Amino acid sequence: MSAEIICVGTEILLGDILNSNSQFLARELADLGIPHYYQTVVGDNPTRLKQILAIASDRSEIIILTGGLGPTPDDLTTETLADFFGVPMEENLDVLEDITRKFAERGRQMTPSNHKQALIPKGAAILPNPSGTAPGIIWHPRAGLTIMTFPGVPSEMHLMWEETAVPYLKSLGWGKQIIYSHTLRFWGIGESALAEKVAPFFHLANPTVAPYASKGEVRLRVSARAPSQAEAQQLIQPVVEQLIQIAGTDYFGANTDTLSSVVGQLLKDANQTISVAESCTGGGISSMLTNIPGSSDYFLGGVISYHDSVKTSLLGVKASLLEKWGAVSKPVAKQMAGGVRSLLGTSWGLSITGIAGPGGGTEAKPVGLVYIGLAKPDGKVECFKYQLGKDRSRDAIRHASVCNALDRLRRRLEGSRE
């Protein structure tokens, strides 16, 4: 038994809109434990929609359609369904009354084309639309097959799904087995390196373990199928513990944790504060730290020392060092971190200086060269050097640099020497 999703709309095929309905429905089906293997997008074209219905009704038992329920001539989903299954359309008086009332309430003129929305295949039940004029249907055109239709407007679709479709699917026995997931997040290790470390876990059946990578961060998603969240968590817990143990300090958090939320919590726990001095990232670390509500508890502020004059005047970086080593260097990164820590009187001082590109690189100091300085509560200052790939964009280099800096701070706050 499985479900599939068909989104109908030429505007999706033209790339005019992002298909967020598929993602919403995919997540909802997962939560209900309904297996779901295919998603299709097709235009407002009856012939092609019928071809898709032939394929889908052959391989799935629940077909969920969105789009094509509106009043205009290119909205053809309902009549194409009736035609495909060889069933006539009937005017539904309850729907007609509902549409008429909604138009009156909104002080709008009902047009003849709105009457079309009251036509549904004979034998189908109405899937009410509380917030719009176009209702959907729940229909069993033949034994073992369920069709559900929704308008393409996401807000209307969501409400109809929650109010009618979910209770209906639960009444059929779904939602007894749920899929519950726990995501582990890693920084400082590549996807393939982590995947090799935890390779045996990819063969587990319940829970399953799958890797993902995005913008330098690697994730492992541990998903269990069970009758309840508590039971799913019981299946997940030992696997999660083993994965964290194997990954070591590259693991930084779970689910909605971010590097900045984790660093923030560690600073709060330690009753410590931080300030930041940024060059190439131009406010990126500060911006990420302050993205966390309540960050004023530990983040006092920072200096964007984009021009060298700001490094000397505000951060106390010696002009002789800048001249000898250049702005992108270990000594300058260290003085920036120590300087901002003193200036703002914080426990920690974190600095970045580097070459984000695309210009500004040299043979000796190529684009992607980044130094991170970390002044610690005891006054000592460390420095970390990175050479990010030259082929990466300015955006990517800045983002990775911000995350590397936060990650270095995290490791020290956790007491790691790595």
Place this chain on the structure above:
Amino acid sequence: MSAEIICVGTEILLGDILNSNSQFLARELADLGIPHYYQTVVGDNPTRLKQILAIASDRSEIIILTGGLGPTPDDLTTETLADFFGVPMEENLDVLEDITRKFAERGRQMTPSNHKQALIPKGAAILPNPSGTAPGIIWHPRAGLTIMTFPGVPSEMHLMWEETAVPYLKSLGWGKQIIYSHTLRFWGIGESALAEKVAPFFHLANPTVAPYASKGEVRLRVSARAPSQAEAQQLIQPVVEQLIQIAGTDYFGANTDTLSSVVGQLLKDANQTISVAESCTGGGISSMLTNIPGSSDYFLGGVISYHDSVKTSLLGVKASLLEKWGAVSKPVAKQMAGGVRSLLGTSWGLSITGIAGPGGGTEAKPVGLVYIGLAKPDGKVECFKYQLGKDRSRDAIRHASVCNALDRLRRRLEGSRE
């Protein structure tokens, strides 16, 4: 002749990620004039992917696949393609060398699983990936059928599409009737207000005019179909001029322009510099300004004055003002802007202080209250007050505040009194 898109990835079926690749490719195919009638999503499952390939290769002449090219065991797109068409896989030494070099450059250890990424079906050509390790292929497994594969990572896929796929498709004769678009960008006016002002333009046939809105920015996309870009531009130009005229100062730029790139160009043209003092946006203005390559020409630096002590010690905001009016107030915003301008010796000083939420709001100063200070080259300081909707997220309030600040600076640089 038509193309179709197949996105491979269980993470899409689970609803973990939004399928933005389909939208990108759909728009690109439209621009090239290549008909495209179907999009499919399928999981990392060879049996089901083969079923989809059977359907797709029967109805389309170009099949574009994204996802499943990574190094982990669940990345199966390439080998499933080879298996489906009954062709052996071969190690491509150029690809192996390229992957080896990229790992070396990043100082990362290459693992045996990365070798897998150098295996391609015999007879397929490489579709190079300049920014990642996984290359794609361009392959004619049989006469009249073209297969192209891309990694699922959007940034890598976009670059590969633009650098190799587009020239290839053009060499096959596509893109002769091209769709050329010019996007006008607006800040400071809502979508419906702008739409009403330019309503008659929405009925044009060639070029067409369509509105979009995203994160407070409104865009009008003017698209013409013509045999060449020059001819399309001729159709577009008079419409663009009229739209800009009607919109007035709310129009800030076109196509890839951003508020920060426009402000940067205006500062460069005027040979002026800027510094920034930020509280609630925590580095967001600085980060956006320095996202532009070459921004060191006009952006000297800034102060993140998150804690009030930083406002007094670095920016010279009087403690008495903070006590009397509070940190989120017109007098404090003005002293912050004047203070950072003096401190860094720049032509302009831009400041923000506000309540980003979700906590910290009061009856008198609700979440979303933001003051923007602008110290001008003549030493005078202006202040602008915003009350952003209380129902907006912290992220949204911070983003809108950064854009409002840049937009105020833009209007002054353009000499507008609005």
